[in-house]
Amino acid sequence: MVGIIMGSDSDLPIMQEAIDVLESFDIKIEVDIVSAHRTPEKLFDYATNAHNRGVQVIIAGAGGAAHLPGMVASMSPLPVIGVPVKSRNSIDGWDSVLSILQMPGGVPVATVALDGAKNAGILAAQIIGASDKCVLDKIVAYKEGLKLKVEKASERVKK
Secondary structure (H helix, E strand, O other): OEEEEEEEHHHHHHHHHHHHHHHOOOOEEEEOOOOOOOOOHHHHHHHHHHHHHHEEEEEEEEEOOHHHHHHHHOOOOEEEEEEEEEOOOOOHHHHHHHHOOOOOOOOOOOOOOHHHOHHHHHHHHHHOOOHHHHHHHHHHHHHHHHHHHHHHHHHHHHH
Protein backbone atom coordinates (compact mmCIF):
# COMPACT_ATOMS: atom_id res chain seq x y z
CA MET A 1 0.00 0.00 0.00
CA VAL A 2 1.08 3.57 -0.68
CA GLY A 3 0.16 6.43 1.59
CA ILE A 4 -0.49 9.71 -0.22
CA ILE A 5 -0.61 12.77 1.98
CA MET A 6 -0.68 16.46 1.27
CA GLY A 7 -0.58 19.61 3.33
CA SER A 8 -3.85 21.04 2.03
CA ASP A 9 -6.83 20.11 -0.12
CA SER A 10 -5.58 22.69 -2.62
CA ASP A 11 -2.76 20.19 -3.37
CA LEU A 12 -5.23 17.50 -4.45
CA PRO A 13 -5.40 18.43 -8.17
CA ILE A 14 -1.63 17.82 -8.41
CA MET A 15 -1.58 14.78 -6.12
CA GLN A 16 -4.45 13.23 -8.08
CA GLU A 17 -1.86 12.27 -10.72
CA ALA A 18 -0.12 9.97 -8.20
CA ILE A 19 -3.48 8.52 -7.18
CA ASP A 20 -4.38 7.83 -10.81
CA VAL A 21 -1.05 6.16 -11.61
CA LEU A 22 -1.14 3.91 -8.56
CA GLU A 23 -4.75 2.93 -9.22
CA SER A 24 -3.78 2.04 -12.80
CA PHE A 25 -1.22 -0.40 -11.35
CA ASP A 26 -3.86 -1.79 -8.94
CA ILE A 27 -1.85 -0.66 -5.93
CA LYS A 28 -3.89 -0.01 -2.81
CA ILE A 29 -3.65 3.56 -1.55
CA GLU A 30 -4.71 5.65 1.39
CA VAL A 31 -5.11 9.40 0.92
CA ASP A 32 -5.24 12.05 3.63
CA ILE A 33 -4.53 15.69 4.38
CA VAL A 34 -1.80 16.09 6.97
CA SER A 35 -0.45 19.57 7.58
CA ALA A 36 3.02 19.85 9.09
CA HIS A 37 2.17 23.27 10.47
CA ARG A 38 -1.55 23.08 11.26
CA THR A 39 -1.91 19.46 12.45
CA PRO A 40 1.47 18.46 13.92
CA GLU A 41 -0.06 15.82 16.19
CA LYS A 42 -1.70 14.14 13.18
CA LEU A 43 1.61 14.35 11.32
CA PHE A 44 3.41 12.61 14.18
CA ASP A 45 0.77 9.88 14.38
CA TYR A 46 0.75 9.33 10.62
CA ALA A 47 4.53 9.20 10.27
CA THR A 48 5.14 6.90 13.22
CA ASN A 49 2.29 4.48 12.51
CA ALA A 50 1.91 4.22 8.71
CA HIS A 51 4.08 1.09 8.53
CA ASN A 52 1.83 -0.58 11.14
CA ARG A 53 -1.12 -0.16 8.73
CA GLY A 54 0.72 -1.85 5.88
CA VAL A 55 1.91 1.28 4.09
CA GLN A 56 5.14 0.52 2.19
CA VAL A 57 5.90 3.92 0.65
CA ILE A 58 4.71 7.43 1.51
CA ILE A 59 4.20 10.15 -1.08
CA ALA A 60 4.00 13.57 0.56
CA GLY A 61 3.06 16.66 -1.43
CA ALA A 62 3.45 20.15 -0.07
CA GLY A 63 3.74 23.73 -1.24
CA GLY A 64 5.25 26.87 0.21
CA ALA A 65 7.68 26.03 3.01
CA ALA A 66 6.93 22.32 2.30
CA HIS A 67 8.03 20.75 5.56
CA LEU A 68 5.66 17.77 5.31
CA PRO A 69 7.87 15.30 3.38
CA GLY A 70 10.96 15.95 5.49
CA MET A 71 9.13 15.79 8.79
CA VAL A 72 7.50 12.49 7.78
CA ALA A 73 10.89 11.13 6.70
CA SER A 74 12.40 12.14 10.03
CA MET A 75 9.92 9.95 11.93
CA SER A 76 9.02 7.10 9.57
CA PRO A 77 11.07 4.01 8.69
CA LEU A 78 9.44 4.00 5.23
CA PRO A 79 10.74 5.51 2.00
CA VAL A 80 9.28 8.97 1.46
CA ILE A 81 8.81 10.60 -1.93
CA GLY A 82 8.36 14.36 -1.80
CA VAL A 83 6.30 16.26 -4.34
CA PRO A 84 6.97 20.00 -4.33
CA VAL A 85 3.72 21.75 -5.20
CA LYS A 86 3.61 25.21 -6.70
CA SER A 87 1.07 26.89 -4.48
CA ARG A 88 -0.40 30.36 -4.42
CA ASN A 89 1.89 31.35 -1.55
CA SER A 90 5.08 29.89 -3.00
CA ILE A 91 8.00 31.71 -4.52
CA ASP A 92 7.48 30.34 -8.02
CA GLY A 93 7.70 26.85 -6.51
CA TRP A 94 11.39 27.11 -5.67
CA ASP A 95 10.78 27.33 -1.94
CA SER A 96 8.90 24.02 -2.11
CA VAL A 97 11.56 22.34 -4.25
CA LEU A 98 14.42 23.40 -1.99
CA SER A 99 12.55 22.63 1.25
CA ILE A 100 12.03 19.04 0.10
CA LEU A 101 15.29 18.54 -1.79
CA GLN A 102 17.80 19.92 0.72
CA MET A 103 17.45 17.34 3.49
CA PRO A 104 20.23 16.74 6.01
CA GLY A 105 22.30 13.57 5.86
CA GLY A 106 20.47 10.63 7.40
CA VAL A 107 16.97 11.85 6.52
CA PRO A 108 16.49 11.15 2.81
CA VAL A 109 13.49 12.24 0.80
CA ALA A 110 13.31 11.15 -2.82
CA THR A 111 12.23 14.34 -4.58
CA VAL A 112 10.44 14.59 -7.91
CA ALA A 113 9.96 17.66 -10.09
CA LEU A 114 7.74 20.58 -9.19
CA ASP A 115 4.14 19.34 -9.50
CA GLY A 116 5.60 15.92 -10.45
CA ALA A 117 3.07 13.71 -8.66
CA LYS A 118 2.78 11.37 -11.65
CA ASN A 119 6.47 10.49 -11.35
CA ALA A 120 6.05 10.08 -7.59
CA GLY A 121 3.35 7.50 -8.24
CA ILE A 122 5.51 5.67 -10.76
CA LEU A 123 8.50 5.69 -8.40
CA ALA A 124 6.37 4.35 -5.55
CA ALA A 125 5.14 1.56 -7.84
CA GLN A 126 8.72 0.74 -8.81
CA ILE A 127 9.72 0.52 -5.14
CA ILE A 128 6.86 -1.88 -4.48
CA GLY A 129 7.62 -3.75 -7.71
CA ALA A 130 11.10 -4.55 -6.45
CA SER A 131 9.49 -7.17 -4.19
CA ASP A 132 6.11 -7.77 -5.90
CA LYS A 133 6.30 -9.53 -9.27
CA CYS A 134 2.73 -8.63 -10.24
CA VAL A 135 3.46 -4.91 -9.83
CA LEU A 136 6.84 -5.32 -11.52
CA ASP A 137 5.18 -6.88 -14.57
CA LYS A 138 2.81 -3.90 -14.78
CA ILE A 139 5.77 -1.49 -14.60
CA VAL A 140 7.51 -3.39 -17.41
CA ALA A 141 4.35 -3.18 -19.55
CA TYR A 142 4.00 0.52 -18.74
CA LYS A 143 7.58 1.24 -19.81
CA GLU A 144 7.05 -0.74 -23.02
CA GLY A 145 3.97 1.40 -23.68
CA LEU A 146 6.06 4.54 -23.31
CA LYS A 147 8.56 3.18 -25.82
CA LEU A 148 5.81 2.35 -28.31
CA LYS A 149 4.35 5.86 -28.03
CA VAL A 150 7.72 7.39 -28.91
CA GLU A 151 8.23 4.98 -31.81
CA LYS A 152 4.76 5.77 -33.21
CA ALA A 153 5.41 9.52 -32.88
CA SER A 154 8.75 9.09 -34.61
CA GLU A 155 7.10 7.29 -37.52
CA ARG A 156 4.51 10.10 -37.87
CA VAL A 157 7.24 12.76 -37.93
CA LYS A 158 9.26 10.91 -40.57
CA LYS A 159 6.32 10.79 -43.01
